[in-house]
Amino acid sequence: MKPQPVMCRPEAFHLFADQLNHLEETDALVRAAVAVSMHRLGNVDLDRLFDTLRGYAEVVRSRVRTRHVEAVLAHLHQVLFEDAGFGGDQRNYYDPRNSYLSEVLRRRLGIPISLTLVYKAVAERVGLRVEGVNAPGHFLARVYDHSGPILVDPFFRGQMLTPEEALDRLGQITGRTVPPDTRLLRSATNVQWLARMIANLQSIFSTTDQHQDLAAMNELQKLLSQTNG
Numbered sequence: 001m002k003p004q005p006v007m008c009r010p011e012a013f014h015l016f017a018d019q020l021n022h023l024e025e026t027d028a029l030v031r032a033a034v035a036v037s038m039h040r041l042g043n044v045d046l047d048r049l050f051d052t053l054r055g056y057a058e059v060v061r062s063r064v065r066t067r068h069v070e071a072v073l074a075h076l077h078q079v080l081f082e083d084a085g086f087g088g089d090q091r092n093y094y095d096p097r098n099s100y101l102s103e104v105l106r107r108r109l110g111i112p113i114s115l116t117l118v119y120k121a122v123a124e125r126v127g128l129r130v131e132g133v134n135a136p137g138h139f140l141a142r143v144y145d146h147s148g149p150i151l152v153d154p155f156f157r158g159q160m161l162t163p164e165e166a167l168d169r170l171g172q173i174t175g176r177t178v179p180p181d182t183r184l185l186r187s188a189t190n191v192q193w194l195a196r197m198i199a200n201l202q203s204i205f206s207t208t209d210q211h212q213d214l215a216a217m218n219e220l221q222k223l224l225s226q227t228n229g
Contacts, residue, residue, distance in 0.1 A: 002017070003017070003223065005216070005219055006215070006219065007212055007215040007216045007218075007219060008039050008215075008216035008217075008219045008220060009038060009039045009042070009216070011038060011042075011043060012035045012036070012037075012038035012039040012216075012220075013035075013039075013219065013220070013223075015031060015032075015034070015035040015038065016032050016035035016036065016220055016223065017223055018031075019031050019032040019035065020032070020223065020224065020226075020227045023190045023191060023194070023227060024190055026120060026121055026124055026190075027050070027121075028190075029117065029190045029193060029194060030049075030050075030053075030101065030117065030121050031046065032194055033101045033114070033117060033194065033197055034046060034049065034101050034102060035220075036099070036100075036194075036197060036198060036201065036217075036220060037099070037100035037101060037102060037103070039213065039216045039217075039220075040096065040100070040213065041100060041102065041103070044102045045102075049101065049102055049105060052105050053105075053118070053121045053122055053125065054125060056079055056080060056084065056122045057122050057125035057126050059079050059083075060072070060075045060076050060079050060122070060126045061126055063075045063078075063079075064126070067127070069128065069143070069144075069145040069146065070145070072126055072127065072128060073128065073143060073145075073150070075126075076122065076123055076126060076128070077158040079122075080118075080119065080122065080154075080158065081154075081157040081158040082157075084108055085108050086108045086109075086110075086115060086118065086119075086154065086157070087108070087109065087115075087154075087155070087156070087157045088109070088110065088111065088112065088115065088154075088155035088156060088157075089107075089109040089110060089111065093111060094204055094207075096201060096204055096205075097109075098110045098111045098114060099111060099113075099114055099197060099200055099201055099204075100114075101114060101117065101118070104118060105118065110155075111139075111155065111200065112138055112139035112140070112153070112154065112155040113132070113139040113193070113196055113197055113200065114197070115154035115155055116132055116133075116139050116140065116141045116154050116155075117132075117193070118154070119141050119152065119154045119158075120132065120141060123141075123143065128143055128144075129143070129144040130142065130143050130144075131144075131187040131188070132187065132188035132192075132193050133151065133166075133185050133186070133187060133188065134186055134187070134188035134192055134193070134196065135166070135170055135184055135185055135186075136170060136174065136178075136184060137170055137173050137174035138153075138155075138169065138170055138173050138174075139155075139188075139196070140152065140153055140154075140161070140166060140185070141153075141154060142185075142187060151163065151165075151166050151185070153166075153169070163182050163185060164180070166185055167179075167180060167181075167182070167184065167185070170184065191224065191227055194224060195221065195224055195225075198217050198220055198221050198224065199221075201213075201217050202214060202217045202218065202221065205217060
């Protein structure tokens with residue numbers, strides 16, 4: 001018998017559950033992230049959301065004249081960070097909307113993990129290989145080039161960082177001394193990615209005493225904890 005939600009909106013719970021068997025796919029990760037937001041937002045138009053992601057990718061493809069990763073990356077960053085203006089919400093960082101993918105796409109503001117998911121979903125549609133970087137206190141993208149990986153910070157409008165610069169940024173963000181250990185820049189599985197998105201909302205709802213919303217996130221977290229990856 002399939003588990004049933006008690007506090008989570010049923011449409012959100014079941015959409016989330018349906019993605020877990022193929023969460024290694026980026027589009028499934030996107031749908032699961034949207035499902036997390038649907039507890040608060042109600043139904044989200046998934047077709048429209050994916051049309052938006054495809055639209056950004058189509059603009060990038062229309063400008064690319066070579067398959068070189070550097071050229072594709074330059075056009076991707078032009079479209080997302082300069083033309084569309086995606087960036088981090090530094091004024092209201094803990095606004096739950098920064099974790100809701102449809103709101104991130106509408107407002108073009110988010111937190112590192114949600115902005116990196118938008119970045120990955122568009123970048124992969126133009127042929128780039130992108131991983132999330134599950135760093136302590138921050139979340140980055142890793143793009144693979146023929147010459148090696150490139151670290152990208154979507155929160156800071158696509159800044160490219162060396163590993164050393166990325167570790168320095170972790171120290172600046174967390175206010176703690178960060179050792180020069182690149183193991184802190186490990187890739188995130190999609191399960192880890194989604195777990196961290198949920199954990200962010202659990203923290204917000206706990207801090208603001210939104211007990212029903214916290215209970216709903218706990219239900220999703222319990223479902224996810226039963227998934228391998």
